[in-house]
Amino acid sequence: MLTHRRHRTSSIPRILYGMACASAALLSTQPPAKAEDPRKAEVQTEDIAAQRWDVMAARARAITFTASASDVPRALHEVPLFRYDDQTRGYVDGLVWKLGATGRPLAIITTELHPNYLGGGPRVVYDFLSLSEARFVGRSSDVNWQPGGAAVRMTPLAAAPDPAATAIGRLSQIKSQTRRFTATQHITETDPTLVQLRLLPKEIDRYQPSNNPRADGAAFLLVNGRNPGLILFIETDGAAWSYGVGRLSMPSTLTLLLDDAVVWSKPPGRESDASYTASNATARFP
Numbered sequence: 001m002l003t004h005r006r007h008r009t010s011s012i013p014r015i016l017y018g019m020a021c022a023s024a025a026l027l028s029t030q031p032p033a034k035a036e037d038p039r040k041a042e043v044q045t046e047d048i049a050a051q052r053w054d055v056m057a058a059r060a061r062a063i064t065f066t067a068s069a070s071d072v073p074r075a076l077h078e079v080p081l082f083r084y085d086d087q088t089r090g091y092v093d094g095l096v097w098k099l100g101a102t103g104r105p106l107a108i109i110t111t112e113l114h115p116n117y118l119g120g121g122p123r124v125v126y127d128f129l130s131l132s133e134a135r136f137v138g139r140s141s142d143v144n145w146q147p148g149g150a151a152v153r154m155t156p157l158a159a160a161p162d163p164a165a166t167a168i169g170r171l172s173q174i175k176s177q178t179r180r181f182t183a184t185q186h187i188t189e190t191d192p193t194l195v196q197l198r199l200l201p202k203e204i205d206r207y208q209p210s211n212n213p214r215a216d217g218a219a220f221l222l223v224n225g226r227n228p229g230l231i232l233f234i235e236t237d238g239a240a241w242s243y244g245v246g247r248l249s250m251p252s253t254l255t256l257l258l259d260d261a262v263v264w265s266k267p268p269g270r271e272s273d274a275s276y277t278a279s280n281a282t283a284r285f286p
Contacts, residue, residue, distance in 0.1 A: 048286045052093040053083075055285045056111040059124050060097050063109070063143050067136035076109060077101055081204040081219075086227035089189070090114050091125070093285075096204065096221075096228060096248075099138075104209050104217060106132040107147070108231055110248055113285050118189075124283040129231070129246045130275045142281035148273030152233065152244040155263070160241035163214045170216040174234045175201070177241065182257045183222045185229040188268055189251035197222040197229050204231075212238035222256075230254055250278040 060076050082096040094112040098105035110127040117123035128138070130147035138145040160177055164170045183197040203218035217235035221228045229252060233244040245256050245264050256264040270277040 049093070051286050052113055053095075055283060056093065056095045056113065056124065059140070059142060059281075059283070060095065060109065060111050062140040063138045064140065065099065065136050065138050067134060069134040069136070071100075072106060072132075072134055072136045073100060082221065082228070084223070084226040084228065086225055088225065089187075089227070090116065091227060094227065098205060103207050104131060104233065104235070105205065105207075105219070106130070106134065106136075107138075108246065108248070109138075110228065113283065114280075117280055122283055122285060123280040125278070125280040127248045127250065127278045128274075128276065129248060131233075131244075131246070143279065145274065145277065147275045147277075149275050151271055151275035152246040154233070154235065154242040154244040157234070157241040157243045159259075160236075163216065163236040163238055163241070165214070167216065170214070170236065171203075171206070171218065173236075174203070174216065174218050177234050177243070178220050178232060180259050181222075181232060181243075182260070183230050184255045185224055185249065186253040186255075187224075187249075187251065188253070195224050197224060199223075199232075209235050210237055214238035230256060232256075247276055250276075 061078070063076060065072055065074050076097045076099055080095040080097050084094045085092055086094070091112045091114050094110060097109045097111070099107035099109070108129040108131065112125040114125055115122050117125060124142070126143065128145045128147070129151055131150050131152045133149050136147070157177060161173055164173055178199055181199065185195050185197050187193045187195065200221045200223055203220050205219040207217050208215050209217045215236060215238045217233060220232045220234070222230040222232060228248040231246050231248055235242050247254050247266055250270060251268050253267050254265065255262060
């Protein structure tokens, strides 16, 4: 009896082993689970980016400009200067536009998309910066902007070299001069935050400010992540150099330093003459 019981008990491991082998064989015949195709996710991301671009472009291109001066175009330049986002502050996409095809821009406008701007749902947020003393009006279903002058004043830039004879040489000089500037942004839109703005090394616009063959100029962004806080202009009239700065963030105190000395600072808010202002409007976007 003892032998018989041992024989029956010893057969259990063999039965379990057989079941395990059968299960393994069954699993080996099942097709492997398909991995997510990374190309599909990439296509979806690109599609969302394209749809957001279309929303911003449609809003920007809907703005019509009117002025008594003949050199003010009726629309923004069709190609934006820069694209960015600021995920930490909730801005999922943004574009920088200019008014004017040649010379120093007459105005800079940004269009930003925020899914829940200040708790008010999805909005397109605009910044408007005039660089011209010419009076004009910009209007659309979202926009009614009537700047009373220029928000950017060009100031002599001391200790700069004689302008180079070639365009390549002048661009090198311009970039060298930008490195003399630093800036800070004290954001008060939500939680107060003080950040050191970063100068993007590549200009977003290059232009000739006058007919002098050695006249040259370029616009650069000082950014928080990639979100523009300030736009910096460096120019030469062919003989001397100058600089100008404009804000692209209303709920911030912005400060510019030249050679570590403060040369420009603005508290939060718009200019009384609307030469710089901001607004927002409802928008639908993915």
